[in-house]
Amino acid sequence: MSASHTENENAMAKVSAQFIHDIATPLAVIQLLANTLETYLPDLLSEHQELKNLGKEIVDISSEDYDLIKGSATRIKALTQQVNKEVKEYWQKIESQKSVENFAAPQAIKLITAVSLDNNLSILVVEDDAIHQKIASKLLSNQHQVDLAANGQEAIELCRKKTYDLILMDLHMPVMGGEQAVAEIIKQETFSAVIIGLTNRPLGSEKKQLLQQGFTGFIEKPLNLDELKKLIEDWLINR
Numbered sequence: 001m002s003a004s005h006t007e008n009e010n011a012m013a014k015v016s017a018q019f020i021h022d023i024a025t026p027l028a029v030i031q032l033l034a035n036t037l038e039t040y041l042p043d044l045l046s047e048h049q050e051l052k053n054l055g056k057e058i059v060d061i062s063s064e065d066y067d068l069i070k071g072s073a074t075r076i077k078a079l080t081q082q083v084n085k086e087v088k089e090y091w092q093k094i095e096s097q098k099s100v101e102n103f104a105a106p107q108a109i110k111l112i113t114a115v116s117l118d119n120n121l122s123i124l125v126v127e128d129d130a131i132h133q134k135i136a137s138k139l140l141s142n143q144h145q146v147d148l149a150a151n152g153q154e155a156i157e158l159c160r161k162k163t164y165d166l167i168l169m170d171l172h173m174p175v176m177g178g179e180q181a182v183a184e185i186i187k188q189e190t191f192s193a194v195i196i197g198l199t200n201r202p203l204g205s206e207k208k209q210l211l212q213q214g215f216t217g218f219i220e221k222p223l224n225l226d227e228l229k230k231l232i233e234d235w236l237i238n239r
Contacts, residue, residue: 032131034076115194117229120144121165126155126181127198128173136168136223152181163190166232168223169215170198179210186214194232198223 115121125136126149133148140146147162149155153176155169167185169178182195197210197218207218217231 030076030080032135034080115165115232117143117225117232122162123147123166123168124149124155124158124164124193125168126150126152126173126178127168127170129170132170132198132221132223139223139225150175152176152178152184155181156184159185159188159191159193164193167193167195168198168219168228169195170221171210172199179213182214194235196228196231 121144123140123144124147125133125140127133127136128150133150137146137148147158147164149158151173152169155167156176158164159167169182171178178197185191185193185195194216195214197215198221199218200221203210203218210218217235219227219231
């Protein structure tokens with residue numbers, strides 16, 4: 001492969017990474033707002049109709065506007081999911097061009113506990129972005145015990161005090177990033193967790209090195225439970 005071809009591939013990967021990074025958080029915000037609308041809007045519209053029926057002086061809403069408002073959350077959510085799907089497919093195409101293993105080699109990491117999201121787990125989410133923290137907490141806290149850390153240093157301290165089944169570790173954070181934090185966490189005698197890296201850009205050649213350093217696998221943000229479950233199941237099969 002020529003040097004110019006390699007440079008073009010690297011340039012494309014950087015552009016792709018920046019594109020995904022720039023839209024990931026706004027999409028997560030839109031999805032949260034859509035979920036909020038979908039949850040609370042029907043009750044608000046019902047209360048408005050009750051007040052109207054009671055003869056209260058309120059701003060009237062036409063039937064056309066009523067239907068438009070009622071369906072807005074669903075439409076926003078559908079469009080966001082469509083964009084997310086297209087971004088994920090694009091990322092997969094970039095990743096498929098890399099000859100890098102998707103899962104850590106068993107000899108490269110300590111013996112770790114087999115986990116399943118079907119069970120009640122102790123989970124540590126290490127993420128500096130408050131929005132992604134809320135998404136992860138909302139998705140996981142109904143069934144699992146979830147602790148939050150805003151950077152790698154906080155994660156190390158929590159892991160000294162408590163043993164976790166699963167750690168979701170953002171790679172890029174202030175104070176201390178995920179790579180450095182994992183290097184310290186796996187040294188602890190009580191360590192037995194599955195560590196999933198959270199990222200919003202293609203990893204490319206970095207992935208192999210990160211897997212050798214203790215990560216079990218990687219998942220893109222915002223967190224998706226189905227994708228996380230599949231990643232863990234695939235890892236258990238290939239470990």
